Amino acid sequence: MFSIPKNDFKAFEKKALELFYFQSKYNPVYKKYIEKLNINPSEINSIYKIPFLPIRFFKSHNVQIEGVKTTQIFTSSGTTNMTQRSKHAISDLHFYEKSSQFIFEELYQEYGKLSDFQIFALLPSYLERDGSSLIYMVDYFLKNAQPNSNYFLYDYEKLKDELEKAVITNPTKPILLLGVTFALLDFADFLKENYPNYELPKTKQFDDLAGKSNLKNEIIVMETGGMKGRKKEMVREEVHQILKNTFGVSAIDSEYGMTELLSQGYAIKNLEKNNLEKNEIWFQTPSYLKIIIRDTNDPFDLKNLENKSDNFDIQSGAINVIDLANVESCAFIETQDLGKINAKGEFQVLGRFDYSDVRGCNLLVL
Numbered sequence: 001m002f003s004i005p006k007n008d009f010k011a012f013e014k015k016a017l018e019l020f021y022f023q024s025k026y027n028p029v030y031k032k033y034i035e036k037l038n039i040n041p042s043e044i045n046s047i048y049k050i051p052f053l054p055i056r057f058f059k060s061h062n063v064q065i066e067g068v069k070t071t072q073i074f075t076s077s078g079t080t081n082m083t084q085r086s087k088h089a090i091s092d093l094h095f096y097e098k099s100s101q102f103i104f105e106e107l108y109q110e111y112g113k114l115s116d117f118q119i120f121a122l123l124p125s126y127l128e129r130d131g132s133s134l135i136y137m138v139d140y141f142l143k144n145a146q147p148n149s150n151y152f153l154y155d156y157e158k159l160k161d162e163l164e165k166a167v168i169t170n171p172t173k174p175i176l177l178l179g180v181t182f183a184l185l186d187f188a189d190f191l192k193e194n195y196p197n198y199e200l201p202k203t204k205q206f207d208d209l210a211g212k213s214n215l216k217n218e219i220i221v222m223e224t225g226g227m228k229g230r231k232k233e234m235v236r237e238e239v240h241q242i243l244k245n246t247f248g249v250s251a252i253d254s255e256y257g258m259t260e261l262l263s264q265g266y267a268i269k270n271l272e273k274n275n276l277e278k279n280e281i282w283f284q285t286p287s288y289l290k291i292i293i294r295d296t297n298d299p300f301d302l303k304n305l306e307n308k309s310d311n312f313d314i315q316s317g318a319i320n321v322i323d324l325a326n327v328e329s330c331a332f333i334e335t336q337d338l339g340k341i342n343a344k345g346e347f348q349v350l351g352r353f354d355y356s357d358v359r360g361c362n363l364l365v366l
Helices: 009-026 028-036 093-107 133-144 156-169 181-194 236-247 273-278
Strands: 072-075 087-090 118-122 150-152 175-179 220-223 253-256 265-267 289-294 314-323 332-342 347-352
Touching: 009 028, 072 133, 093 133, 093 265, 118 133, 118 156, 118 181, 133 150, 150 156, 156 175, 156 181, 175 181, 181 220, 181 236, 220 236, 289 332, 314 347
Parallel strands: 118 150, 118 175, 175 220, 220 253
Antiparallel strands: 072 087, 253 265, 289 314, 314 332, 332 347
């Protein structure tokens, strides 16, 4: 899985079809779903013919390969009005750790390894409950990042001081401020009220030989999702503009993940002038995660990104995900997210179906 070359469709499809044949035989829930559709797995010869399991099955069923021993169950966060949450049973937590680190280091490779990062995590709503896959991942990141990396709850004065101290103590090490959206907005409100015109400090990692600073020296501010019922929902552009203005950074990064996926996508700061002006937020994925767009009215009508005769720039619709890290559950998931994908395979999340639950990492109304 980790050896799949980037943008090698044939290598990805080969692995995906192998996993499909395996899961269609040994995952009882997925097997029964395919049977109900009257589909013969042996006749599937393209990822665009694979049936995708609706994500709601992770609420009502144990979506897992038979005979697998569970060591951890990740659960979705949702809102206070939800009575049923998604569950994802995991047997190999080391594999999840390895995958999460691989993705982060692949997509943020110009900043260095995970061990180079100083990470400050602002995730109060997640820390206050059990079963979060995000907290498990961040726990692992903090243990393997620089020694000053830590969680913060509501002590924004201490967070401000620690960020400033990090720049002074380790000026050439990248800094990541990772937070759930409502907490980042609360931190921004604290700064505006107590330190008008404040800007987050900058590192010196990308200073040139003449000592000239680079935009990459900015602290990486990454939001992981919506308001979790704590604040009114806002469009992502509005949230990012508030955070950029308050923190004094040129762009905000985002993380795309959910309980049902063991892989993540990241929208990373694009320093090209036209992208900064457009405030475009495109998620990138590892080589073993692929987004496929389906028709919003026909779940079996999949848009073929590889069909060059389509000659498209952007495809819009509902989001399906193939996550090859989901070896022991189901790698082929029909989400309730709406989005679009470009010719490079990068995607945007535009919102959710009206009847969908408000849940998951990176849920902002657009």
